[in-house]
Amino acid sequence: MMGDSIFIFSEEQLNYKFNKEHPFNQLRLKLTLDLLKEMKAISSQDIVAPRRATDEELQLIHDPNYVIAVKKAGNGELSEEAAESYGLGTEDTPIFPGMHEASALLVGGTLTAVDYVMEGKSKHAVNLGGGLHHGFRGKASGFCIYNDSSVAIKYIQEKYGARVLYIDTDAHHGDGVQWAFYEDPNVCTLSIHETGRYLFPGTGNVNERGQGKGYGYSFNVPVDAFTEDDSWLHAYTNSVREVAEFFKPDVIVTQNGADAHYLDPLTHLSATMRIYREIPKLAHEIAHQYCDGKWIAVGGGGYDIWRVVPRAWSLIWMEMTGNQNCYGEIPKEWIERWQAKAPVTLPSEWDDPQGMYRPIPRKNEITEKNAQTVTNALYSIRSRKKSEST
Numbered sequence: 303m304m305g306d307s308i309f310i311f312s313e314e315q316l317n318y319k320f321n322k323e324h325p326f327n328q329l330r331l332k333l334t335l336d337l338l339k340e341m342k343a344i345s346s347q348d349i350v351a352p353r354r355a356t357d358e359e360l361q362l363i364h365d366p367n368y369v370i371a372v373k374k375a376g377n378g379e380l381s382e383e384a385a386e387s388y389g390l391g392t393e394d395t396p397i398f399p400g401m402h403e404a405s406a407l408l409v410g411g412t413l414t415a416v417d418y419v420m421e422g423k424s425k426h427a428v429n430l431g432g433g434l435h436h437g438f439r440g441k442a443s444g445f446c447i448y449n450d451s452s453v454a455i456k457y458i459q460e461k462y463g464a465r466v467l468y469i470d471t472d473a474h475h476g477d478g479v480q481w482a483f484y485e486d487p488n489v490c491t492l493s494i495h496e497t498g499r500y501l502f503p504g505t506g507n508v509n510e511r512g513q514g515k516g517y518g519y520s521f522n523v524p525v526d527a528f529t530e531d532d533s534w535l536h537a538y539t540n541s542v543r544e545v546a547e548f549f550k551p552d553v554i555v556t557q558n559g560a561d562a563h564y565l566d567p568l569t570h571l572s573a574t575m576r577i578y579r580e581i582p583k584l585a586h587e588i589a590h591q592y593c594d595g596k597w598i599a600v601g602g603g604g605y606d607i608w609r610v611v612p613r614a615w616s617l618i619w620m621e622m623t624g625n626q627n628c629y630g631e632i633p634k635e636w637i638e639r640w641q642a643k644a645p646v647t648l649p650s651e652w653d654d655p656q657g658m659y660r661p662i663p664r665k666n667e668i669t670e671k672n673a674q675t676v677t678n679a680l681y682s683i684r685s686r687k688k689s690e691s692t
Contacts, residue, residue, distance in 0.1 A: 306595070307515055307622040308418050309344060310411045310429035311335055312351040317404040318431070319395045325568060325607040327595035330607035331430050333640060334615040341616070341631035343625050352411030352420065352429065360409060360448055362456040363482055365440040369402070370570040372447060376401035392655050402650025405447040408432055409435075412450040413457055416600045419553065420462045424620040425595035426586075430615050433602030434502060435553040435559045444474065444502055451557055451600060452482040455489055458553060467551035469542060471581050471601040475506030475522070479557075485516040490549040494538050496562070496571050497524040508678040518682045521545055523675055526668045533669045534562065534573050546588045548683045553593050556585045559602030560614035564659050565614065570607050572662055574654040578614035582621035597622070608644040613652060628652050639670040 316328045323482030366441050371388045374380040374395045385391035398404075408431045415427035429450075455466045468483075470476035470493040482487035498504035512520035523537045527574050546554075560578065562571040568662040582599070589597035604611040611631075620628045627651055637648045662668065677684075 304567060305519060305623065306424060307348065307426040307428070307619070308350045308415070308424045309335070309338075309348050309619060310352050310427065311349050314404075314407055314412065315352065315431040317400060317407055317642050319404070320351065320398055320445070324396065324445075325605045327605075327607050328516060329588050329610040330433065330615070331601075331602060333607060333612040334430060336639070337612045337616050337636050339430060340636040341472075341625075341627060343616070343620060343627065350414060351370070352407055352414050352431065355406045355409035355453065359453060359457060360406060362460065363439060363449060364437075366467070368440040370541055372405065372442075373402040376403070382608055388440065389438075390428050390447075392645040392685065394444055395442040395447065401420065401447060401534045406489050409450040409453050409554045410433060412600055414597070415600075416454050418456055419596050419598055420458065420464065424507060425591070426597045428599040428618055430558075430601035430618075432600035433472070433559060435470060435472065435557055435602060436474070436478045437482070438478050438529075443478065446478065447477045449482070451476075451479050451555060454598070455479070455483065455555060459488065464552035464671070465549070467546060467549050467554045468557070469554060469585065470495070470557040470558055470602075471562065472560070473561040473566065473571055474501060474559065474603055475503055475524070477503045477505045480506075480510065480522075481522055483512040483516065484512055487515045487519050489516075490519045490521070490545060490551065490571075492521040492523075492541060492545050493669065494523040494525065494534075494541060496529070496569055497526055500527060501569060508675060519549070521679055523673065523679045525571070525672045528572050528662045529668055529672060530572045530665065530666065531576045532572055534571070534577050537672055538577070538581065539584060539678060540676050542584055542588060544680050548594055548686075550592055551596065551686060553596040554585060554589050556582075556597065557597045557602045558582075558599055558615065558618055560604035560611045563606065563610045563614070565606045565610050566604070570602070572659060574658060575610075575613055575617075575652065576654075578617050582618045588671075608640070608646050610651050613649065646662065
């Protein structure tokens with residue numbers, strides 16, 4: 303008997319692995335699922351194995367020549383020069399054996415989630431192996447070979463004729479998804495991320511609002527470095543509520559990168575587990591308010607795979623399934639099982655301790671600046687409302 307939510311997972315998803323030193327590590331999928339099992343929050347009936355996306359499905363977004371290049375690269379048959387032109391073999395996106403098969407499985411996992419939700423077999427679905435939002439039509443970028451979210455959104459449009467709201471809370475701008483639908487008024491993208499001033503990919507300014515018929519359907523909230531919980535949540539809550547009310551989607555897709563946390567080694571934000579409680583709560587509420595519950599969640603960034611990601615991602619599943627048992631202590635069995643493998647001390651509680659970091663000197667300035675950024679980001683909606691009311 304399938305419940306209201308499904309969890310996409312198979313051990314094969316761990317095959318998306320660049321090398322031992324690379325910060326992108328899918329062991330975090332296993333750590334998250336194991337934590338949920340120790341919490342008695344998930345059963346084998348909730349877990350659905352991903353399928354592999356077909357070439358035809360990948361080509362909904364990706365150039366056929368790029369797909370061929372990825373296959374060749376994974377078989378050791380692509381020249382260095384050709385690889386470079388496709389963004390492969392770089393420090394960010396090194397070539398590894400079987401990379402096409404591993405990447406197509408992550409895309410297929412998100413498509414599996416889509417079919418379950420859009421066909422009414424479940425209200426919600428999560429594929430934490432997905433969320434590779436930097437992949438472009440003909441180029442790998444930022445640890446992402448194929449862009450599962452873009453493929454899934456195009457697939458939703460073509461197969462189900464639905465209007466999609468894509469909400470991205472990764473600390474890095476969701477550039478690949480934004481540009482894929484930049485001229486499309488039936489896809490609304492909202493990205494809340496650290497400003498690109500010092501962080502990859504350097505895009506996601508408030509004035510990136512879409513183009514042509516898609517103008518006014520792309521929203522960006524670039525928050526300042528060292529942004530803390532209250533300011534981050536103000537940006538998230540206000541932008542999500544206003545954008546959802548404006549767009550009234552048929553389905554929402556959320557990208558849940560867990561790298562806005564203070565402990566993340568690649569970013570400069572100062573959020574705690576508090577935001578990871580609130581992110582899925584509001585997504586869940588919006589899905590039921592506008593989409594009859596249709597909510598597809600994917601993973602994304604998150605490079606403190608021991609202390610941050612398992613807790614943050616478990617909370618998505620807990621929210622989907624209405625499980626309130628995620629306060630207080632983390633199960634000792636989980637800590638004992640993984641501590642020997644971890645290079646850091648694993649957290650003993652679901653929430654972060656008070657005073658985890660020193661007070662941020664520019665707190666007030668950052669808060670004011672972020673509030674202004676939200677106002678600027680939502681300008682088109684608010685000005686439209688104003689003209690309608692006069």
